[in-house]
Amino acid sequence: MEKEIQIYREFLKSKNLKLTKPRLTILKAIFRNHEHFNVDNLYEQIRKKQSNVSRATIYRTIPLLLESGLIKLSLRCDSKDIYEHSYGHENHLHFICTNCGSIKEASFIKVEKLINQLAVDANFKITEYHLSARGLCENCRKSTDQ
Amino acid sequence: MEKEIQIYREFLKSKNLKLTKPRLTILKAIFRNHEHFNVDNLYEQIRKKQSNVSRATIYRTIPLLLESGLIKLSLRCDSKDIYEHSYGHENHLHFICTNCGSIKEASFIKVEKLINQLAVDANFKITEYHLSARGLCENCRKSTDQ
DNA sequence: AGGTTTTTGAGAATGATTCGCAAGTGCATA
DNA sequence: TATGCACTTGCGAATCATTCTCAAAAACCT
Ligand SMILES: [Mn+2]
Ligand SMILES: [Mn+2]
Ligand SMILES: [Zn+2]
Ligand SMILES: [Zn+2]
Numbered sequence: 042m043e044k045e046i047q048i049y050r051e052f053l054k055s056k057n058l059k060l061t062k063p064r065l066t067i068l069k070a071i072f073r074n075h076e077h078f079n080v081d082n083l084y085e086q087i088r089k090k091q092s093n094v095s096r097a098t099i100y101r102t103i104p105l106l107l108e109s110g111l112i113k114l115s116l117r118c119d120s121k122d123i124y125e126h127s128y129g130h131e132n133h134l135h136f137i138c139t140n141c142g143s144i145k146e147a148s149f150i151k152v153e154k155l156i157n158q159l160a161v162d163a164n165f166k167i168t169e170y171h172l173s174a175r176g177l178c179e180n181c182r183k184s185t186d187q
Numbered sequence: 188m189e190k191e192i193q194i195y196r197e198f199l200k201s202k203n204l205k206l207t208k209p210r211l212t213i214l215k216a217i218f219r220n221h222e223h224f225n226v227d228n229l230y231e232q233i234r235k236k237q238s239n240v241s242r243a244t245i246y247r248t249i250p251l252l253l254e255s256g257l258i259k260l261s262l263r264c265d266s267k268d269i270y271e272h273s274y275g276h277e278n279h280l281h282f283i284c285t286n287c288g289s290i291k292e293a294s295f296i297k298v299e300k301l302i303n304q305l306a307v308d309a310n311f312k313i314t315e316y317h318l319s320a321r322g323l324c325e326n327c328r329k330s331t332d333q
Numbered sequence: 334a335g336g337t338t339t340t341t342g343a344g345a346a347t348g349a350t351t352c353g354c355a356a357g358t359g360c361a362t363a
Numbered sequence: 364t365a366t367g368c369a370c371t372t373g374c375g376a377a378t379c380a381t382t383c384t385c386a387a388a389a390a391c392c393t
Contacts, residue, residue, distance in 0.1 A: 059359060061371065080349080095373045100350060117263060120349070120381085134302070136311040147305040152298060156280070156320060159293040164325040165282040173317045174302060179310040205390060207340065226380080241342045246381060266350085266380070
C-alpha cells in the first residue's frame with residue numbers, strides 16, 4: 042500500500058494536484074483488497090469503513106488513478122464500468138459468465154505475444170489490452186447442463 | 188442481403204414475431220455496408236435514405252438482431268455501444284486508436300486457438316469473444332512521433 | 334371487413350456519469 | 364501562526380444513452 046501511495050503522491054505533485062484526505066481515502070479503499078470494483082462498490086465500502094466521500098469526488102478521482110497507472114478499466118458489466126488494480130498486477134484476460142456474472146481471470150502471456158506481433162504488423166502501438174470472452178462458467182454449465 | 192433477410196425472417200417466426208416494415212428497414216440499413224455502427228449512425232442513415240424509424244424501435248430491434256446472431260456487440264467507444272455484422276464475418280480483434288478513434292481489425296485465428304485452450308483449462312464455455320487493444324494507430328504515431 | 338395481438342412512435346423515466354457553484358482545505362508565505 | 368489564494372469538495376442540477384409507458388397503427392386471422 043505504501044508504494045501505491047508514493048506513486049500517487051508523485052503523480053499528483055507532477056500535475057500540481059494535492060493529496061487530499063478524500064483522495065487518500067479513495068486510494069486506500071481501492072488497495073485494501075484485490076477485487077474488481079465499480080463506483081458503487083467503492084462508495085459503499087468507503088461509507089461503511091471510513092469518512093464519507095461523495096460520489097462526485099469518486100468520479101473525479103478515478104481518471105486520476107487511471108492516468109497515474111495505478112488502476113485500469115477492466116471491463117463493463119451491467120452498464121457499469123468495472124476497474125481493477127494495474128500496479129502490481131500482470132495483464133490477464135477475463136472469462137465473464139453471462140448467467141451468474143462471475144469473472145474468472147486467465148493467463149495472458151502467450152496471448153500477449155501473439156497480439157503484440159499483430160500490432161507490429163499493423164504498425165499499432167498498444168498501450169492497453171482488453172481481452173475477454175463471455176459464456177458459461179463451470180458452475181453454470183453444470184446446473185444448466187449445456 | 189437476401190440471406191440475412193431470410194435468417195431474420197426465420198428467427199422472428201420462431202419467436203412468433205413479425206417481420207414488419209420498420210424491422211426490415213433497420214436490417215437493410217445495417218447490411219447496406221460493412222461498417223461498424225451505433226444507434227445514432229443507424230438512425231441518421233435511415234432518416235436520410237428511407238422511411239423514418241424511431242430511436243425506440245431501433246433500440247428494441249437491436250436485441251433481436253443480436254439474438255438472431257446477425258450482429259454482435261463489437262466494442263464500446265465514447266460511451267456508446269458499437270455493433271457490427273457477425274453473420275458472414277470472421278471473428279477478429281480491434282486496435283482502437285485513442286487519439287483519432289480509428290478502428291483497425293486484425294486476424295483472430297491464432298489468438299482464438301490459444302484462448303480456446305485457456306477456456307478449456309478453466310472449464311469455461313465461450314460464446315463470444317471481445318478482444319481489443321487501445322493505443323496509437325500508424326498515422327497518429329507519425330504525427331505525434333511517439 | 335371485424336376482432337385480436339403485436340408493434341410503433343413520442344415522450345417520460347431511468348441510471349450512470351458529469352458539471353456548476355458556493356463553501357471548505359491545503360499550502361506557501363509573511 | 365495568521366492571511367491569501369489556488370485547488371477541492373459536496374450538493375444538486377444537468378446530460379446522455381438507454382429503457383419504459385401507453386395510446387394509436389399495423390399485421391394477422393377468420
Ligand atoms: Mn481482472
Ligand atoms: Mn470489427
Ligand atoms: Zn456462471
Ligand atoms: Zn489514430
